[in-house]
Amino acid sequence: MSAPIRVVICDDQALIRTGLATIVDAQPDLEVVGECGDGQTGVDLARELRPDVVVMDIRMPVLDGLEATRLLAGAGVAHPVKVLVVTTFNLDEYVYEALRAGASGFLLKDAPPDRLLHGIRTVAMGAALLDPDVTRRLVGRYAARIRPAEGTARDIPLTPRETEVLRLIADGLSNSEIAAALVISPETVKTFVSRILTKLDLRDRVQAVVFAYRHGLVT
Known part of the structure; x- marks a missing residue:
């Protein structure tokens, strides 16, 4: 054990x-x-x-x-x-x-x-x-505070598919909801999430949400 x-x-x-x-x-x-x-x-x-x-x-x-x-x-x-x-x-x-x-x-x-x-x-x-509904409410209310005042970063080291998954995470979707939206398996979503966190040096999904807003990937 x-x-x-x-x-x-x-x-x-x-x-x-x-x-x-x-x-x-x-x-x-x-x-x-x-x-x-x-x-x-x-x-x-x-x-x-x-x-x-x-x-x-x-x-x-x-x-x-x-x-x-x-x-x-x-x-x-x-x-x-x-x-x-x-x-x-x-x-x-x-x-x-x-x-x-x-x-x-x-x-x-x-x-x-x-x-x-x-x-x-x-x-x-x-x-x-963090419950997806809480995520949606928070980012909706505090997006202006999360996003930087000047410009956005363009050179994000993610593939188009990984960027799409990151946007859905920032929208508050769970892994199963992302899987349904992209017509892929939940296991594949987990793999994408792991890659995103590793590439961006993020600790968890919460930091991924903040990153997406700070870099203008969602509005």
Whole structure:
């Protein structure tokens, strides 16, 4: 058996923190290696324990979850840690800022336990966890903020087909939806997505969406 996915849980409400830890620790492939109640301690724990995933709340004392995420997973971090933001606040601004900070996923605390567990596993594997409808809403509302003010990059090292797949990712389509739109198999879509992320040096689908908007591939 492979080693369990190591998780740190960071939430300032002890009852919620204990509940999340109980759900996670009950899974044979997951292990809670640390818990804390503020963002600064979360950063310190993650840097010390090197977990596979940090489950991060947003509103916390000392250091909020957005800044903690930026310190752990943001641009320029030498050894980034994967962060799954789990919060009670269903606000577009929070989602957008969490993703800009480097989070690999975003869930609400009222999501069922199986969705939380799926989210941790998904993020640990290097994929992004963001509902396509949320993606569509976010890029529609914040496209002007994502896209640079001056010009667009033309020399993108993608084939026409890969560019087409990237555009569909930016439109918020899932792999199965892309497969249906292009009349190809979901496995082929996965291959295209992997190539796109590798060629553009992107971490996940969330960064791919931002890249597409920054370079004028979608409007």
